[in-house]
Amino acid sequence: MQDTTWDLNPKFDFRDEHGVRRGKKVSLAKIPTEFEGPFSGKEHGVAFKENAIDEIRDLQYQMFTEAKQSLLIVLQAPDAAGKDGLIRKVLGQMNPQGCRTYPFKVPSSEELAHDFLWRIHKATPAAGKVSIFNRSHYEDVLVVRVEDIVPKSVWGQRYEIINDFEKLLAHRGTRILKFYLHISPAEQLERFKKRLDDPTKHWKLNAGDYEARLKADLYREAYEDVFEKCNFRHAPWYIIPADKKWYRDASVAAIVRDTFREMNPQLPPVDADLDEIRRLYQRELGKQ
Ligand code: AMP
Numbered sequence: 001m002q003d004t005t006w007d008l009n010p011k012f013d014f015r016d017e018h019g020v021r022r023g024k025k026v027s028l029a030k031i032p033t034e035f036e037g038p039f040s041g042k043e044h045g046v047a048f049k050e051n052a053i054d055e056i057r058d059l060q061y062q063m064f065t066e067a068k069q070s071l072l073i074v075l076q077a078p079d080a081a082g083k084d085g086l087i088r089k090v091l092g093q094m095n096p097q098g099c100r101t102y103p104f105k106v107p108s109s110e111e112l113a114h115d116f117l118w119r120i121h122k123a124t125p126a127a128g129k130v131s132i133f134n135r136s137h138y139e140d141v142l143v144v145r146v147e148d149i150v151p152k153s154v155w156g157q158r159y160e161i162i163n164d165f166e167k168l169l170a171h172r173g174t175r176i177l178k179f180y181l182h183i184s185p186a187e188q189l190e191r192f193k194k195r196l197d198d199p200t201k202h203w204k205l206n207a208g209d210y211e212a213r214l215k216a217d218l219y220r221e222a223y224e225d226v227f228e229k230c231n232f233r234h235a236p237w238y239i240i241p242a243d244k245k246w247y248r249d250a251s252v253a254a255i256v257r258d259t260f261r262e263m264n265p266q267l268p269p270v271d272a273d274l275d276e277i278r279r280l281y282q283r284e285l286g287k288q
C-alpha cells in the first residue's frame with residue numbers, strides 16, 4: 001500500500017543544498033556521502049523520483065518542440081559511484097529522440113591528435129536536445145593530472161580553457177549541470193565486491209579501479225581544484241551524496257527538474273489555421 005501522506009514536493013532546495021559555493025575551496029572529506037534530505041526513507045525518495053521524472057519528461061518534450069535551448073549534463077565520479085545506474089534509472093528516462101548519452105573513455109589516437117575539447121564539442125547538445133556526458137572534458141584535469149599523462153604546464157592551463165568553452169556553450173543557450181557522485185571508500189569497496197560476486201558484472205572489473213583507490217588523495221585534490229576553479233552560475237557543480245542509490249537518483253532528478261522549470265521551455269506558436277484544420281477534419285468525418 002502506498003503511503004499517500006508523502007509530500008512529493010517537499011520544500012527543500014536541492015540545488016542550494018548540494019551546489020558548490022562559488023569561489024570557495026571545497027573539502028570533500030567534510031561533505032557527507034550518506035544523506036536522506038527531506039525524505040522519510042527509501043520509498044518516499046523513490047516515489048518523489050518517479051514524480052520528478054514525469055515532470056522532466058514533459059519539460060523535455062516542451063524544450064524539444066521549442067528547439068531553442070539545450071541542456072548538458074556532466075557526470076563525474078570515482079569508479080562504482082553510480083554513473084551508469086543514474087543514467088539507467090533517471091536520466092535515460094528522457095525521450096531518446098531528444099536525448100543522448102556520450103561515454104568518454106581513454107582517448108583514441110585520432111582524438112589525441114586534436115585538442116582535448118575536439119571530441120567533447122562534437123557531443124554538445126543542439127537546440128532542443130539534451131546531452132549526457134558519462135565522464136567528460138574534466139578527465140583532462142583529473143586522471144590526466146593524477147596519472148601525469150601531460151605535464152602540469154599543460155593541464156594547468158586547461159581550467160581556463162574549460163571555463164571559456166562552457167561560457168561559449170552557455171552563450172548559445174545551453175544550460176550546463178555538473179554532478180559529482182560522492183561515495184565513501186567503504187561503500188565503493190562493497191560495490192567492488194558485488195561486482196566480483198556477480199558474473200554479469202565481471203565485464204566491469206578493472207585492476208585500474210584499485211590503483212585509483214591508492215591515489216584517492218590525489219584525485220580528491222584534483223576534484224577540489226575543479227570545484228574551485230570551474231564553478232559558475234551558468235555551469236554549476238553539485239556534489240551528490242551517493243552512498244544511498246535512491247537518494248542519488250532522487251536528488252539528481254530534483255535538480256534536473258528544477259533547472260528545466262527555470263528554463264521554462266514553451267511549446268512553439270501554432271502556424272496552422274486551426275479553424276481550417278477543424279473544417280477539413282469535419283469534411284473527412286462526413287465521408288465516413
Ligand atoms: P569507465 O568510465 O569506467 O568505462 O572508464 C573509462 C576510463 O577512461 C576511465 O578510467 C577514465 O579515467 C578514462 N578516461 C576518460 N577520459 C580520459 C582522458 N581524457 N584521458 C585519459 N583517460 C581518460
Ligand code: MG
Pocket residue numbers: 079080206209
Ligand atoms: Mg570503470
